[in-house]
Amino acid sequence: MLKARNSLGVVFFPAFDWAISPTHPERQERLLYTQDQLREEGLFDVAGIREYKPDLARVPDVDLAHFTFPDVEHVVTNSHLVSAGGAMRAARLVMEREAERAFALVRPPGHHAMSVVHGTRGFCTINIEAVMVEYLRERYGVRRIAIVDTDCHHGDGTQDIYWHDPDVLFISMHQDGRTIYPGTGFPYELGGPTAMGATCNIPLLPGTGDQGFLHMLDHVVMPLLERFKPEIVINSAGQDNHFSDPITNMAFSAQGYAELTRRLGAQIAVLEGGYSIQGALPYVNLGICLAMAGVDTSNVREPDFDPERVKQEKRITEYTESLADQLLEYFTAPPALPKHGRVEGEWFVRDKEIHYDTDSIFERQLEKVRMCGECGGTVVIESRAGSDPVCLAVRIPVGACPECVKKGHEVFELGQRSRNYRRAMLVDRPGKSVKRVLI
Amino acid sequence: MLLGIDVGGTHTDAVLVGAEGLLAWAKAKTNRTDLLSSIREVLGRIVPEAGAGRISRLNLSTTLSTNAIVEGLTEPVGVFVVSGPGIDPAAYSIGEHYRVIPGCTDHRGRITSHLDLAAAREHAGACRRAGVSVYACVGKFSPRNTDFEETLKELVHPQADFVTLGHEFSGQLGFGRRVHTAAFNAAVWRVFNRFADAVQRCAVSLGMSARVNILKADGGTMPLSMSRMFPVESILSGPAASVMGIMAVCDIQEDSVILDIGGTTTDIALFADGAPLTSPEGAVISGRPTLVRALKTRSIGIGGDSAISLVDGQVRVGPRRLGPAMCEGGQTPTLTDALNVLGAADLGDTAASRRGLNELAAKHNTDGPTLAQDAALAAVTSIRAAVIDLTRSVNDRPVYTIYELLEGKRVTPKRVYVMGGPARAMSGLLAEAFPEEVFVPESYAVANAIGAALSRPTLSAELFADTQRGRMLIPGLDVEESVNGSYKLEQAEADAARHLRGYLEHLRIPDPDALVETVEAQSFNMVEDDMLVGRSIRVKCQIRPGVLPGYRKAVGCRC
Structure with missing residues (x-):
């Protein structure tokens, strides 16, 4: 019988009773064929691979990752709490040594959900990786964490949440933002002034295949991880780089995904996008699970796999190689300040416009971070969704310096008295408190 | 009258059950190299008593296939x-x-x-x-x-x-x-069919015209004719017979735990809503997982013959089995000896039990009665821990809908039924360890054979329909039909149940009382390019294991 080299817990939750809408890519059918394939292959009969059910995330878990307006109950449904709870279960499996590796094979996904949440964008409402990362920090005291996002779409939500966090390295490999949703993820997006270089974006040309992905992994991602020395590596395992995906333009295969997973060696993986539900997901998920468990994957491939058809063009190979060389240098010696934004006294300020495509919400933000030079810095956000009243969000980060703690409370108090805001929310991580007020 | 035989690893038990109750029973040592001789022996004792012509049915639980596989006595x-x-x-x-x-x-x-x-x-x-x-x-x-x-x-x-x-x-x-x-x-296949031939010849030679059924691991039966095609389905039916026995003699309605305490192991099973839980995947034999439906049981290495040992001052019972208890001429004190010392049992040479416990105790600066007490406590504590673990694993089983995750049924046992050799002797200790009520049914010694006698046919069917491809299949029942685009879940559920009943008739075991229940029914819209192109429908229905209601009263006892 087969035996896993690394024990693996798979938190499988297909949410067979939940969809955004009947024909939406995020519908009941999405993980049906994956479940068929995993069962038929006997994945859970492999010694050392076990299936688990998700935990249920609670409002306080969501509060550590997001400012939700008007509040969590209005924006988030049980499906999101189960999905985030699935990621938390994966983290618990690994931290409590029930399994060496864990894969949260859950839906709905989360990596487009940003720090402030007014609704759903890019099929995502809450960021399930971020809820998990905060759970890892709060419950298990993990400090340095790396997230490698291999979804075809830029993980703009995760990037936004950890933009000012020097302890979370966020690396995203994705189809070039000039050609696909959400239109971001360029190399110059390096993080805020207190965390420059802790955000790394690797845009890939449409048509990039196994060769290009693995080249970027070996020459950029792995060296970055080597330098950062995270305590734990998380893979946002989107599967829409697949050659058969209906909404993207890449040429990645199940073999490529399995090899990427093997080389990356993440302790925890979380499913993100991937909408070729018949032609890709069954095989890619099998490949990822087996690779995480250290089981041979050489016979895993799509029934219609034709290496010639998905072969990467020469110009893409050349572009990828030259970009890889430049990127590593750029990421390891980033400029002092971000490309966009301005210094206002002790604050670094930027204006943001965020479009919620799924829920048709347009949000404007003024975001400030305190450049104290000691910690990640207290973050203050003024957010206005559509014509709703303005909301105030204040985050005093984990490990904040005393000045930033003081400043955070001051801004929150002043904000309540200013009559400028309808709602205000304060997350004080060192003080372990969350406050919401309706003014 | 119904005849039930359970050919176990150690004993072969047989009972004869009539509408009036338990009419006769017999017990013989199992001859492992010739199972048929053991069957012949118990039949020879019971059949003449009843009169061969009055026995309408013979249900047989046998280890033949299990032994053949485990011992490698099979053909290439x-x-x-x-x-x-x-x-x-x-x-x-x-x-x-x-x-x-x-x-x-x-x-x-x-x-x-x-x-x-x-x-x-x-x-x-x-x-x-x-x-x-x-x-x-x-x-x-x-x-x-x-x-x-x-x-x-x-x-x-x-x-x-x-x-x-x-x-x-x-x-x-x-x-x-x-x-x-x-x-x-x-x-x-061949070894089982030879055995089936011999059983039939044996029955005929005794003048019997009873229908012969074979017990399965899920607590149900199949006709002998079917077992000739699917002999593997007869594996691991012994533990199922015991569970069905408890179900027959006690009217189990609430969520319950069944403990079958044997010589070497204690087998644990769970009842939910009055029916035994089946393992969702299938039985494992010789280290290989199969699709053979089986009751969900857990076995731990604690039984009457489990050796008592002391490791770093901690008293342990099992999992080693070192021959019989000292009261039965063994060399090492066992759980049975401890029960003798405590006065809970009175088996064989109780003086030998006391001597054994005292000698072991003296080596570890304690005394016999204390050691016996500690050993009994260690045994029931381990059993209780295993019960909790099994219950938790059932309640933690993966589910796939938000509704089930938030509202799903949880098993919360209210009663514990104990059977097997040391059952009576351990009941007091178990009652102290378990917060649930503990019962030892009166006729526990042959409950396994009663379970065999009264078990009914079980059957299950998985329907799969893909309306885009226009196909509907029920693989286990050999059904394959065309369906059109309007085929819906309700039709699929009806089809699955109809074909299941039809199959029972085809096997000539129609059971009008059989409750066909749908255990899974899902229909997924299949969407391609934003268009609904069909439905993927999956239905699973089954006839649950049960005991014949008419005879249940006859064998019922105070539980």
Whole structure:
């Protein structure tokens, strides 16, 4: 019988009773064929691979990752709490040594959900990786964490949440933002002034295949991880780089995904996008699970796999190689300040416009971070969704310096008295408190 | 009158049950090299008493197939496996005539690569030259499309005494399990059929005209004629017989725990809503998982013959079994000896028990009665821990809808039923350890054979319909029909139940009281390019294990 080299817990939750809408890519059918394939292959009969059910995330878990307006109950449904709870279960499996590796094979996904949440964008409402990362920090005291996002779409939500966090390295490999949703993820997006270089974006040309992905992994991602020395590596395992995906333009295969997973060696993986539900997901998920468990994957491939058809063009190979060389240098010696934004006294300020495509919400933000030079810095956000009243969000980060703690409370108090805001929310991580007020 | 026989590893038990109650019973030592002689012995004692003509049914639980597989006393099987890409099928290799034939069927049952007939013929030739005459043909996703298996059967049939196909067992997915199930089935086919012939001859020679049924691991029966085609389904039926016995003598309605305390092990089973829980995947035999439906049981190494030992001041019971208890002439003190010392039991030479406990105690600066107390406590504590663990694993089983996750049924046992040799002696200790009420049914000594006697047929069917492809299949029942685009879940549920009942009639075991229940019913809209193109429908229905209601009152006792 087969035996896993690394024990693996798979938190499988297909949410067979939940969809955004009947024909939406995020519908009941999405993980049906994956479940068929995993069962038929006997994945859970492999010694050392076990299936688990998700935990249920609670409002306080969501509060550590997001400012939700008007509040969590209005924006988030049980499906999101189960999905985030699935990621938390994966983290618990690994931290409590029930399994060496864990894969949260859950839906709905989360990596487009940003720090402030007014609704759903890019099929995502809450960021399930971020809820998990905060759970890892709060419950298990993990400090340095790396997230490698291999979804075809830029993980703009995760990037936004950890933009000012020097302890979370966020690396995203994705189809070039000039050609696909959400239109971001360029190399110059390096993080805020207190965390420059802790955000790394690797845009890939449409048509990039196994060769290009693995080249970027070996020459950029792995060296970055080597330098950062995270305590734990998380893979946002989107599967829409697949050659058969209906909404993207890449040429990645199940073999490529399995090899990427093997080389990356993440302790925890979380499913993100991937909408070729018949032609890709069954095989890619099998490949990822087996690779995480250290089981041979050489016979895993799509029934219609034709290496010639998905072969990467020469110009893409050349572009990828030259970009890889430049990127590593750029990421390891980033400029002092971000490309966009301005210094206002002790604050670094930027204006943001965020479009919620799924829920048709347009949000404007003024975001400030305190450049104290000691910690990640207290973050203050003024957010206005559509014509709703303005909301105030204040985050005093984990490990904040005393000045930033003081400043955070001051801004929150002043904000309540200013009559400028309808709602205000304060997350004080060192003080372990969350406050919401309706003014 | 109904006759039940349970051929166990140690004893062969038989009971005769009539509408008036338990009429006769017999117990004999099992002759492991000749099971039939044990059956003949108990039949010889019971049948003359009852009168052969009055016995209408003989239900038999036998370890024959289990022993043959575990001890490797089976014949070589030619195994044809069509895998396609995925986990390397070498992982399921079984026997010396195992061959992977190129070809591929996908998860929807579409053939994505043709069967390599030349390779199949070559393997068939090699098997023939090696003198192989039983075969198993198994395809990945064969419950979704049986073509490859049928083609292989045609090819190998002329040279075969018996061919078994993977999809005949179940519509449940699990390729490796399917390979193991089919290969084991072919491997025990001949030895089981010889045994079946002998049982029938034996019954006839005693003047019996009873219908003969064979017990299965899920607590149900199948007619002897069916067991001749599916002998592997008779594995591991012993523990199921015991559970059905408790169900027969006690009217179990609430969530309950069943403890069957034997010589070497304690088997734990759970009841929810008045029925025993079945394992969702299937039985494991000889380390290989199969698709054979089985009750969900857990076995721990604590029984009457479990040796008592002291490790770092901690008293342990089991999992080693060192011969019989000292009261029965053994060399090492066991749990039974401890129960003797405590006065809970009065078995054999109790002086030997006291001597054994005292000697072991003296080596560790304690005294016999204290050691006996500690040992008994260690045993019930371990049993309780295992019960909690099993209950938790049942309640933690994965679910796939938000509704089930938030609202799903949880098993919360209210009662504990204890059976087996040391049951009576341990009941007091168990009652102290368990917060639930503890019961020892009166006729526990032959409950296993009563369970065998009163068990009813069980059957299950998995329907799979794909309206885009226009196909509906129920692999275990050999049903394959065309359906049109308007085929819906309600029709599928009705079809599954109808075919299940039809199959019972085909087997000539119609059971008007049988409750056909739908345990899973799902319909998924299949969408391609934003268009609804069809539905993928999955229905699972079953006839649950149960005991004949008419006789239940007759054998019922205070529980």
